[in-house]
Amino acid sequence: MDRFFSSLAGDIDQYAILPVLYHFGWMEWEELSFDWALICVYGLFAVILTYAICWPLEAWRPVERWPSRKAVAVDVLYTLISRVGVIPIVSFLLFYQVQTAFTGALADAGFIPPTLETIIPPLFGHPLVTFCLYALILDFADYWRHRLSHSFRAWYALHALHHAQRQMSFWSDDRNHILDDVISFLWFFAVGLAIGIPPLQFPILLLFLRFMESLSHANIKLSFGPFEYVLVSPRFHRLHHALRAAGRNSCNYGAVFPFWDMMFRTADFSDVYLPTGDARAPEALATGGYLVQQVTGTKLFVKALAKS
Numbered sequence: 001m002d003r004f005f006s007s008l009a010g011d012i013d014q015y016a017i018l019p020v021l022y023h024f025g026w027m028e029w030e031e032l033s034f035d036w037a038l039i040c041v042y043g044l045f046a047v048i049l050t051y052a053i054c055w056p057l058e059a060w061r062p063v064e065r066w067p068s069r070k071a072v073a074v075d076v077l078y079t080l081i082s083r084v085g086v087i088p089i090v091s092f093l094l095f096y097q098v099q100t101a102f103t104g105a106l107a108d109a110g111f112i113p114p115t116l117e118t119i120i121p122p123l124f125g126h127p128l129v130t131f132c133l134y135a136l137i138l139d140f141a142d143y144w145r146h147r148l149s150h151s152f153r154a155w156y157a158l159h160a161l162h163h164a165q166r167q168m169s170f171w172s173d174d175r176n177h178i179l180d181d182v183i184s185f186l187w188f189f190a191v192g193l194a195i196g197i198p199p200l201q202f203p204i205l206l207l208f209l210r211f212m213e214s215l216s217h218a219n220i221k222l223s224f225g226p227f228e229y230v231l232v233s234p235r236f237h238r239l240h241h242a243l244r245a246a247g248r249n250s251c252n253y254g255a256v257f258p259f260w261d262m263m264f265r266t267a268d269f270s271d272v273y274l275p276t277g278d279a280r281a282p283e284a285l286a287t288g289g290y291l292v293q294q295v296t297g298t299k300l301f302v303k304a305l306a307k308s
């Protein structure tokens, strides 16, 4: 499987990326272009895997049956843009650059930045444990990012795009306003730099976390039984998207692990599957096309900024 990914990435690199780099004279990227292609391939594979797992589950035990799935189409576009395009570019190429510059500058100043392994030496030689710890820390940071995005009027104006979807499905995870995505990336960058996540692991971590988030958005009647307290289930995240909870006072902000909601008293484990959406969001945010949603979100954001 690994070989298949590598050879696919090799082809993409050779026929699509390198010619562009040569054309524009961006030779300094040549060394990285294969890794970048590989992460695009991982992104595509993650989408296919998500589809292969979530689609049968949605067909088997849907919470809602829709006469038309038109509103879902735009979410598919969001997912492809984000996972195959933006995540690989931003999380790998940019993160790589920023991290190299950051650690370089620190080294010049005579300071070697700590990594998780230097802070907790027993982690040396246990990459899987370290990986899980990275995931845990990133998810904790994401809990607060998400919770704060519900606390500020202007920030929620952006996040409302995510909540406007009434036909919530496993495609809905990536439906976000671009500005909201930019904030998320900066947030993750800061945490990633602070704990010294290696550049190649960063996008893989993001893809892993995003896979779990796709599942939690799925239109599936599914809870994890006793594991409800360990991993965020579709039921748990659906309560966050419930119509009644839309806006600045919601519950269940955790994306992958429910611990943070339990710890900070925002968890709701009720055994219900409620309709989703945000009644106050303009219709364009719910059913408009990609550009219409982005423009509407921007207008709402500017209006909210002016108000606050």
Ligand SMILES: [Zn+2]
Residues within 6 Å of the ligand: 146, 150, 159, 163, 240
């Ligand atoms: Zn939210």
Ligand SMILES: [Zn+2]
Residues within 6 Å of the ligand: 162, 173, 217, 237, 241
């Ligand atoms: Zn969500």
